[in-house]
Amino acid sequence: MKMMNKTKMKKKPNKNKKETKQASLTFKWVSAVAAVITVSFVIFSIIIYSVVKRQLVEQEARLTSNVVQTFNNRLDNIPDTLEISNVVPRLSPNTGRLLAGKASNDNDDSRQVFNDDVLASLANREMRVTIFDPTGSVVFSNGNSDSSMKMPKISKNGQQTIINKDHQLHLVAAQPIHSEINNKLIGYIVVDNSLSRLNDVLHSLRLWMTTISIVGIILFSLFAFLIVNNVVKPIKQMSKISRAVNNDPNSQDRMPVTRRHDELGELIQNFNQMLDRMQAYIQQQKQFVGDVSHELRTPVAVVQGHLNLLERWGKDDPEVLEESIQASLQEINRMKHLIQEMLDLTRAEQIDVQFPNEVTNVNEVLSRTINDMRMIHQDFVITYNDALKPNTMIKMYRNHLEQVLIILMDNAMKYSTDRKELIVDASTEKDKVEIIVQDFGEGISHEEQKKIFNRFYRVDKARTREKGGNGLGLSIAQKLVESYHGKISVISELGSGSKFKLEFPLLKDEKN
Numbered sequence: 001m002k003m004m005n006k007t008k009m010k011k012k013p014n015k016n017k018k019e020t021k022q023a024s025l026t027f028k029w030v031s032a033v034a035a036v037i038t039v040s041f042v043i044f045s046i047i048i049y050s051v052v053k054r055q056l057v058e059q060e061a062r063l064t065s066n067v068v069q070t071f072n073n074r075l076d077n078i079p080d081t082l083e084i085s086n087v088v089p090r091l092s093p094n095t096g097r098l099l100a101g102k103a104s105n106d107n108d109d110s111r112q113v114f115n116d117d118v119l120a121s122l123a124n125r126e127m128r129v130t131i132f133d134p135t136g137s138v139v140f141s142n143g144n145s146d147s148s149m150k151m152p153k154i155s156k157n158g159q160q161t162i163i164n165k166d167h168q169l170h171l172v173a174a175q176p177i178h179s180e181i182n183n184k185l186i187g188y189i190v191v192d193n194s195l196s197r198l199n200d201v202l203h204s205l206r207l208w209m210t211t212i213s214i215v216g217i218i219l220f221s222l223f224a225f226l227i228v229n230n231v232v233k234p235i236k237q238m239s240k241i242s243r244a245v246n247n248d249p250n251s252q253d254r255m256p257v258t259r260r261h262d263e264l265g266e267l268i269q270n271f272n273q274m275l276d277r278m279q280a281y282i283q284q285q286k287q288f289v290g291d292v293s294h295e296l297r298t299p300v301a302v303v304q305g306h307l308n309l310l311e312r313w314g315k316d317d318p319e320v321l322e323e324s325i326q327a328s329l330q331e332i333n334r335m336k337h338l339i340q341e342m343l344d345l346t347r348a349e350q351i352d353v354q355f356p357n358e359v360t361n362v363n364e365v366l367s368r369t370i371n372d373m374r375m376i377h378q379d380f381v382i383t384y385n386d387a388l389k390p391n392t393m394i395k396m397y398r399n400h401l402e403q404v405l406i407i408l409m410d411n412a413m414k415y416s417t418d419r420k421e422l423i424v425d426a427s428t429e430k431d432k433v434e435i436i437v438q439d440f441g442e443g444i445s446h447e448e449q450k451k452i453f454n455r456f457y458r459v460d461k462a463r464t465r466e467k468g469g470n471g472l473g474l475s476i477a478q479k480l481v482e483s484y485h486g487k488i489s490v491i492s493e494l495g496s497g498s499k500f501k502l503e504f505p506l507l508k509d510e511k512n
């Protein structure tokens with residue numbers, strides 16, 4: 001209960017934490033992309049806008065300067081003060097006659113004047129040209145200027161200035177007119193270029209740039225969202241599945257099989273494999289604990305039974321005492337043997353880490369093990385057919401090869417019946433070493449052959465127990481052999497004996 005509460009308490013905050021993180025990941029990525037795109041668009045727009053504006057202003061400035069120059073050239077041959085009567089004829093000889101004596105701010109006439117001759121050649125209706133006399137009063141203007149119009153400050157070099165009138169840019173150029181005849185200051189020319197074309201172009205440029213930027217930012221953000229979502233979606237799914245597995249270790253939830261051939265596809269595949277493997281380990285572990293406790297229960301019960309017997313009557317009865325002690329010792333021995341085998345099995349699962357570079361001479365280990373077995377089991381005839389090439393080497397720790405051989409030969413003898421004979425064949429094939437341990441005992445049915453490598457599996461539980469078997473020998477042998485990339489198999493006929501075959505890859509240097 002305590003454990004359960006603990007896990008429950010741990011899981012809840014985890015869940016919320018993960019969900020918030022996922023939600024913000026998409027948001028973060030999309031916002032980052034949108035921010036980068038916005039900044040890029042703004043910088044790009046500013047550059048384009050400035051370049052276009054500069055070009056247009058330069059163009060207008062040149063035009064304005066030409067206008068000033070033309071007016072100056074026309075008027076600088078007047079010796080005295082500028083007046084309407086001497087200005088108009090010089091600017092427009094054809095209409096001079098008609099205008100003589102008329103006010104300079106007559107709209108229609110002024111326009112007429114502007115369209116004529118010099119003025120007409122300029123043909124720029126957005127320019128207002130005003131001529132002042134030296135006192136600063138208006139002598140002539142082509143626009144709607146009134147006589148109260150003030151003369152702007154005039155810089156010496158006739159520089160042009162850009163001013164902002166009612167959100168419209170204006171280019172103003174002013175220049176004094178000196179009489180060419182006596183170099184007397186006879187008046188001033190002021191050209192006010194309203195830059196309406198430039199203002200229009202800049203206005204529509206701003207409009208287009210804003211529209212394109214907004215549409216671009218929306219489109220790019222949408223595109224970024226789709227891409228990010230494509231990456232984040234499987235991550236979210238994975239997180240959901242890991243939560244499900246975390247809550248229920250037996251959950252069969254898996255990531256759907258995907259056709260993507262990228263890092264995410266690989267991650268999904270590995271994720272599924274990892275879950276499968278993890279669950280298989282959990283299952284194995286559970287089964288192992290179950291099997292072990294089941295296996296230990298019988299000997300513990302036997303010892304307990306005998307001790308109870310001793311407690312009740314055995315103390316006084318030497319016969320019961322002797323029998324119970326013997327039986328208990330036997331069971332304890334069996335338990336000791338079982339514990340050793342379980343340890344061997346656990347160790348056999350970690351071989352590749354502990355003995356990665358061990359090499360064994362097969363001939364040597366085989367001869368020695370067979371000789372030892374012959375000594376211990378003198379009632380058996382053990383024939384050894386050695387067809388191995390001299391110094392056949394395999395990648396395996398020698399004690400492990402010996403352990404596997406002992407397990408097989410021990411079984412062969414344990415399950416032999418009348419014919420107490422054993423044949424061991426060893427040969428070097430093209431790229432592998434084959435060792436066969438053959439007996440002529442009780443044999444194993446086809447059905448049972450599939451199960452004998454399972455942990456704690458015994459064909460006949462009672463009989464095997466009699467012979468001291470725990471059903472772990474072949475599991476240990478299989479784990480050891482497979483850890484060294486070898487193979488173990490069985491060919492057997494019920495009643496006529498069994499052949500256990502070991503195959504190991506031949507060490508490369510020793511081939512041929």
Ligand code: ADP
Pocket residue numbers: 411412413415416439441442443444452453457458459460464468469470471472473474475498
């Ligand atoms: P055990 O320690 O019980 O012998 P093993 O894993 O070595 O456990 O063997 C599993 C079962 O396979 C044995 O209980 C036995 O029934 C069967 N077996 C193994 N080797 C042979 C053999 N050479 N002949 C007949 N049966 C065998």
